[in-house]
Amino acid sequence: MIRVVIADDHPLLREGLRRILEFEDGIQVITEVGDGQGAINIARTQKFDVLLMDLNMPRVNGLEACRVIRREHQEIGILVLTVDDSDDKIFQVLQLGVAGYLLKDVEPKTLVESIHKVYSGEPILSPAVTGKLLGQLANPALHKENHGLSDRELEILTYVVKGASNRETGQALFISEKTVKNHLSSIFRKLEVEDRTQAALKAIKLKLVSLD
Amino acid sequence: MIRVVIADDHPLLREGLRRILEFEDGIQVITEVGDGQGAINIARTQKFDVLLMDLNMPRVNGLEACRVIRREHQEIGILVLTVDDSDDKIFQVLQLGVAGYLLKDVEPKTLVESIHKVYSGEPILSPAVTGKLLGQLANPALHKENHGLSDRELEILTYVVKGASNRETGQALFISEKTVKNHLSSIFRKLEVEDRTQAALKAIKLKLVSLD
DNA sequence: CATAATATAGACGTTTAGGTTGAAATGAGG
DNA sequence: CCTCATTTCAACCTAAACGTCTATATTATG
Numbered sequence: 001m002i003r004v005v006i007a008d009d010h011p012l013l014r015e016g017l018r019r020i021l022e023f024e025d026g027i028q029v030i031t032e033v034g035d036g037q038g039a040i041n042i043a044r045t046q047k048f049d050v051l052l053m054d055l056n057m058p059r060v061n062g063l064e065a066c067r068v069i070r071r072e073h074q075e076i077g078i079l080v081l082t083v084d085d086s087d088d089k090i091f092q093v094l095q096l097g098v099a100g101y102l103l104k105d106v107e108p109k110t111l112v113e114s115i116h117k118v119y120s121g122e123p124i125l126s127p128a129v130t131g132k133l134l135g136q137l138a139n140p141a142l143h144k145e146n147h148g149l150s151d152r153e154l155e156i157l158t159y160v161v162k163g164a165s166n167r168e169t170g171q172a173l174f175i176s177e178k179t180v181k182n183h184l185s186s187i188f189r190k191l192e193v194e195d196r197t198q199a200a201l202k203a204i205k206l207k208l209v210s211l212d
Numbered sequence: 213m214i215r216v217v218i219a220d221d222h223p224l225l226r227e228g229l230r231r232i233l234e235f236e237d238g239i240q241v242i243t244e245v246g247d248g249q250g251a252i253n254i255a256r257t258q259k260f261d262v263l264l265m266d267l268n269m270p271r272v273n274g275l276e277a278c279r280v281i282r283r284e285h286q287e288i289g290i291l292v293l294t295v296d297d298s299d300d301k302i303f304q305v306l307q308l309g310v311a312g313y314l315l316k317d318v319e320p321k322t323l324v325e326s327i328h329k330v331y332s333g334e335p336i337l338s339p340a341v342t343g344k345l346l347g348q349l350a351n352p353a354l355h356k357e358n359h360g361l362s363d364r365e366l367e368i369l370t371y372v373v374k375g376a377s378n379r380e381t382g383q384a385l386f387i388s389e390k391t392v393k394n395h396l397s398s399i400f401r402k403l404e405v406e407d408r409t410q411a412a413l414k415a416i417k418l419k420l421v422s423l424d
Numbered sequence: 425c426a427t428a429a430t431a432t433a434g435a436c437g438t439t440t441a442g443g444t445t446g447a448a449a450t451g452a453g454g
Numbered sequence: 455c456c457t458c459a460t461t462t463c464a465a466c467c468t469a470a471a472c473g474t475c476t477a478t479a480t481t482a483t484g
Contacts, residue, residue, distance in 0.1 A: 097350035123342045130335045133345060138309035150460060163410035166441075179462055181442065186460095188442085195441075195470090197409045198375035204416070204423065211417065362430060378471075391432050393472070398430090400472085407440090407471075 002119045003048035006032040007039040007065070008081075009057045013104075017052065020108045027115060036060030043069045043076060050118050053098075055082040055089060063089070066096045077118040081111075090132055100124030139207060147206060148190045154208065156183045161200045161209045214331045215260035218244040219251040219277070220293075221269045225316075229264065232320045239327060248272030255281045255288060262311075262330050267294040267301060275301070278308050289330040293323075302344055312336030351419055359418060360402045366420065368395045373412045373421045 004027055008014050014032045021027050030048050033039050037060045039053065051069065055062035066078055077099035084090075085103055093101060099118040102111065103126045114124045125133070146154060159169040166184070170177040184196065191206075193199050203209045216239055220226050226244045233239050242260050245251050249272045251265065263281065267274035278290055289311035296302075297315055305313060311330045314323065315338045326336045337345070358366060371381040378396070382389040396408065403418075405411050415421045 091349070094346060094349050095351045097346070117339075122339045123346050125337075125342055125346075127329075127334045130337055130342070133349075134306060134309070134335050137303070137306050137345075139307045152461065160409065161413065163405065163407070163413055165407075175461085176463060178464060182462080185442070185444095193375065195375070195377075197372065197412050200409055200413060201373065201375060201423065211413065364431065387431085388433060389470095390434065394432080395430095396471090397473070 002027050002050055002115060003030050004028065004050045004052060004115060005030050005039070005042055005046075005048050006052045007034075007036070007057065007062070008032075008052070008054040009034050010054075013054075021112070021115075024112050027112070034058075036062055036065030039065045040068050040072075043073050049075075049077060050099075050115050051076050051078045052081050052115075053078055055080060055084050055093065063092060063096075066093060066098060070096050070098070077121075079114060079118050079124065081106075085128055085132075087132060087136075090129060091136070094133070101129045102126050103128060146208065149187065149208065153183050153187050153190070156180060157187060157199065157203050158209050160184070160196050161203055161211065214239050214262055214327060215242050216240065216262045216264060216327060217242050217251070217254055217258075217260050218264045219246075219248070219269065219274070220244075220264070220266040221246050222266075225266075233324070233327070236324050239324070246270075248274055248277030251277045252280050255285050261287075261289060262327050263288050263290045264293050264327075265290055265310075267292060267296050267305065275304060275308075278305060278310060282308050282310070289333075291326060291330050291336065293318075297340055297344075299344060299348075302341060303348070306345070313341045314338050315340060358420065361399065361420065365395050365399050365402070368392060369399060369411065369415050370421050372396070372408050373415055373423065 004021060006014050006017050006029060008017070011034070014034070018029050018032060022029050030046060031042060033042055035057045039051065039062075040060065042048075043051070053062050053066060057065070060068075062080070062082070066080070069076060069078065079100040079102065080093055080098050081102050081104060083104045090101065099121075100114055100123060102114060102124065106114070106126070117124050149157070155173070156169060159172065164172065166177050166180040170180045173180075184199070187199055188194060191199055191202050193202055204211050216233060218226050218229050218241060220229070223246070226246070230241050230244060234241050242258060243254060245254055247269045251263065252272065254260075255263070265274050265278060269277070274292070274294070278292070281288060281290065291312040291314065292305055292310050293314050293316060295316045302313065311333075312326055312335060314326060314336065318326070318338070329336050361369070367385070368381060371384060376384070378389050378392045382392045385392070396411070399411055400406060403411055403414050405414055416423050
């Protein structure tokens with residue numbers, strides 16, 4: 001028997017979800033709450049398995065509630081169920097280690113399946129969310145837009161990102177420290193930054209070099 | 213009619229796949245190839261929609277073949293179908309912008325569904341792969357292991373990662389430049405680094421601060 | 425209460441970083 | 455052939471960074 005708690009600020013949706021779920025074999029809706037603080041409280045006082053969580057809620061929003069509950073109760077599988085598909089929210093939530101992220105346009109049948117999967121430890125993402133995740137990962141630098149940097153300058157940059165000083169870089173590449181400085185000046189100009197730290201950070205952002 | 217090409221170095225598996233797929237409505241297996249170079253060649257000479265790609269192949273491996281085909285033929289949806297679930301391979305492949313990544317333990321029915329989804333632009337990941345992706349994203353720093361850094365030091369670090377100088381940081385926080393330097397010295401000692409660039413890079417690696 | 429850590433700040437000194445200028449060899453492209 | 459970008463190197467200078475030492479007020483911890 002999978003014990004489920006519903007957290008959503010719309011009574012209508014809560015009621016609808018409850019009716020869908022409570023006639024399913026193996027699923028038992030323990031209770032419903034209408035805000036994030038309620039979700040945190042119920043997690044502290046009752047044992048259950050899966051939490052259906054809306055993100056946009058009053059008092060304590062879903063994101064913050066996820067954070068607290070994840071920290072205090074790792075055994076609860078949080079299945080985010082929301083209309084919100086804005087990129088930044090998605091990544092923030094996924095970083096908390098939730099078990100799944102579904103958009104509210106799911107079929108009831110899919111939702112029920114997903115609850116079972118979350119219970120058995122299988123991760124669940126809506127196709128749209130999977131797409132955003134992959135899109136984030138996909139390296140647009142396949143066409144290697146080097147922002148005007150020469151091969152040598154790129155090589156110097158990799159040493160900067162390793163944390164090497166100009167002297168160390170020069171020794172590693174068998175060139176003088178001054179030459180390293182000159183290359184760096186060109187790099188700064190081309191990347192429109194002022195120092196090596198900014199250059200290293202920008203290089204990582206632009207995926208010119210990888211941060212291993 | 214979805215035109216499919218199979219790339220796998222095992223004749224037995226190729227034949228099995230072909231037999232499964234060719235009796236499906238709406239799916240037509242154009243041809244099969246046994247190595248990465250063959251996959252690249254067929255993409256250059258024939259038009260088709262979905263490429264079933266094994267990763268572990270002779271001559272040109274699947275990863276390299278994916279890279280070339282993605283660059284030359286964005287319209288082909290690559291569905292990776294492999295036994296290989298090692299972490300580094302997965303991320304390398306996903307960064308290339310493939311349409312899906314399935315492990316070879318899928319049910320034939322699921323494979324057929326996945327081909328249709330890839331054709332309609334929907335991303336497909338095996339649950340195990342989704343799990344690895346989420347696991348990668350999930351921030352283990354929820355228990356805020358700050359590596360001994362105080363709140364103030366962490367605050368200073370965020371300015372370093374923004375590319376701010378000591379003077380700018382001091383002005384922003386209404387403290388003297390010297391105090392910023394003192395904090396930085398503590399930060400260097402605690403992070404076991406030697407300068408601000410290394411500190412910024414290590415902070416990002418340790419997820420002490422985010423790179424926005 | 426005493427000790428430790430934190431946050432603040434100054435003095436002093438050394439090292440590194442970065443800008444400016446100039447210069448020379450190489451190779452690619454018009 | 456000439457030009458331009460690249461790569462190499464140097465001298466000179468300023469500013470920034472970093473270390474060491476000292477010092478004080480606050481707060482937390484045992």
